[in-house]
Amino acid sequence: MGSLCVMRPGFWSSFGNPALLSENSSLLAGVNYENRFNICELGTRTIGLTIPARSSSLGIIYSHFGYSDFRRSSIGLSCGMPLSENFSAGARVDYFFENTSGDYDNSQSVTCEAGIFFRPNENINIGIHIFNPVPNSLRKRIMPSSLRAGAGIKLSKVLFAGAEAEMTTARKIIIRTGFEYEPGKNLFLRAGFSSENTSFTFGLGYRLKVVMIDLGFATHEKLGITSAASLVFRIK
């Protein structure tokens, strides 16, 4: 779906916008592997867990990128809760750790992010997310901040479309758009576009009882294709 995640409830997107955690009512666990441009050193491995707790929900995620000479890991602990019937908010605390071989220093930092999600009516979703709104004077190394906002609409029972904008400090604004179509029961087709590197994305998903299987592909105008696969288990 063009990497849309700020307004579309789902297991992985709830880690993109913690407010979406409030939409999760099940105990879910997931694993994901993303490979950039068929280079194994540029792989990202992620595991996540969402735990419902009364009306709110908790999320834990661990992500690892890189190879033996350069590794970047992150751990996030998030919480999302509904504040009213059609409005929810969430926050997350992140810990980043970067390990480089040789004489380079390792670095670590802590930051936070927050998001909101609301439905003006039953067909429209709106999400807003801020990452790292912390002044850089409070840390040793500069960490970029970002702001994302997006809206999605349920065009029919089987079709959802959305668009979002993201801007990260010192970078250009990125516009993403995409849709998800459900052609048959438990089968999902997805496509999208991102203005970053003029990237087109395609994906499909299939729900098999308690397991959701997803595959995704994204093009890069020069470097090739990024592929990703994930499994999400409904434990309870």
Added chain:
Amino acid sequence: MLAHVPGPGFIYYMCGIMLKACFISCFTLITVLCFAQNIDLSEEITDIAEHLAASETGNESAGLYIEQLHDLAEVPVRINSADESEISRFFFLSDFQVKNIIDYIKTSGSIVSSGEIAYIPGIDRHTAEMMIPFTDLSVSPAGNSDSLRLRSNYLTNFIFRPGESDTSFIGGSFKLLTKYRITLGRFSGGFAIEKDDGEKLFDFLSGYLDYTGQGIIRKVIAGDYSCRFGQGLCINTGIRTGLPLTIADYSTARNVIKPYTSTNENNFFRGLAAQFAWKITGLTIFFSSNNIDAAVSLPADSSMTTVEGFYESGLHNTESLLHKKDVMREISYGVSPTLSFRNLKIGFCWTESRFSLPVSPDKNDPENLYDFEGNLNSVLSAYYNLVIGRMLLCGEAALNGHENYAIAQGITIRPSDRLSMNFLYRKYTPGYFSFHGYGPGINSAGNNETGLLGSFTLEAAKHLFVSAGADIVKFPWLKYRTGYPSMAKRIEVKFSYLPDENLSLDLTFNIRYSMLDREPVQGIPGVEEIKNSWVKAQVKYQLNERLSLATRIDFRKIEPSESTGVSFLQDVTFSFTKIPLKFWFRYCTYNTDDWDSRIYAYENDLPGSFSIPALSGTGTRSYLMARWQLGKRAELRLKYGITSVFHYGISEETDELRLQFRIWF
């Protein structure tokens, strides 16, 4: 020059200042009895000011709009009075709209709900939404028992940047503003005290006493006041702004004298003004004697001290700037008689300004060839305002003693309630000077401009408004950074979709062409045409009474330099139900190639103050403002803003703290 670590001495100093502010507050508290109304309108004020100043290049006019709107918020317009001078306080309405409101009330009776305003012919929904926050629907006439109660309103703003001080400053590194207004029936009075960053206490003092009547004597003001007659070519010390391209109507010929409550230290009168009316005749007279700032030249032979130029920023925070303060006395006086018929108003204005020192600009610079010279300037003008059916004609012609002239002629046509069209022609010769005049135009000097503007506003479909305008201007003589006669073009298109009262979507395209000197490699500089394109998209959503959100994206591109700027911001406003606390939060990230592609981001701010930072470079800007309501008669506001700029991998941060204490009786 900048030191970033405040010492304990600085903290003691700040405490001393705060104690002084508290002392003033307590002094005011024990001198006056209380009555009050107070509604928080800071968001509406920011939105409306931004809309009105959308096509302005700087933030000066927006600041003026904000001040005027705060004045309206403090004393809302009693719309059911059906009095022209009262309804004309909605400065963004045209005479056409004012007349329609009066006709509506006289034929249909009092307006009983704010929603009814949008049904008045000539008032579209957008204009109605601008009016509603500042409208008092009460039908009680002025002078009844309620208005005879003593009312007063006092505020103190305190602004400083922690950790920053400039050693060249002659005063403390903070800004202080105190305003006080008292009203008793037809009488009112007030004062304003201001100290800018680095100035001595108190650099600017202003005050007034005002009487408003309904007989022959309509208004008398002693002290500081502002005036406007007709289109403002001869006298306009009120709003001096450019021409917005996408508003429904332009303010037209209207005579206003009113107390001066702003903190602009230059463009106002100090003395006495009175307005009289008898049947269809009206007369306004004024006299002013005021010291003004200027840069003085002392010739080597000491033959005569002359003024090289006027100094208008109002900032006196260094020794050299302090030497420019109040160096020259200006005496101005004038008279404006009017005749008002049912659909026609005719008026004349004559004014003269005398300076204690002669003005002698450097005429060796060709740009200054037409600049004012001497110590006496007089201007005579005639203006009119004519309504013919659904058409409004208005114009003014002015001539000054140096045989230079200015003409402005406008027409507004409303073929239907859903469509409004405006055309405005103006010609101001390069040598035309009126020191307190400013007609509709885009050149800040108020002269050297010939232009034609056309615009329309259309309710294209239910909830969908389209407005567009174009303005073509020629500058027959040289101007700042342009060493040739030049021209400019402005084009703007705006779409507003307002599906319900909680949601609004705006999309604005603005293109501006201008001509500037090209940096010369050798010899005479050439001329370069600059194209400045701006796209703005904004969504506002009010989720419920406690929470509202606004998202906005700005994109700007300058050609031929190909410099671009983009900003993305999110506003969240939240108020608690059980405790009297309200929060405004903004997070904005921006990225511009250089200063030319900077982006202005209007911010909610303290009443009586404004903040429109120019975002340039790469970084973030965020602020948090909190308002604590202290009972029914006081409030405390605190705003903390921080700007981070990334430069060669280093983040430089500047922060600012603003504090306001406000009471109303």
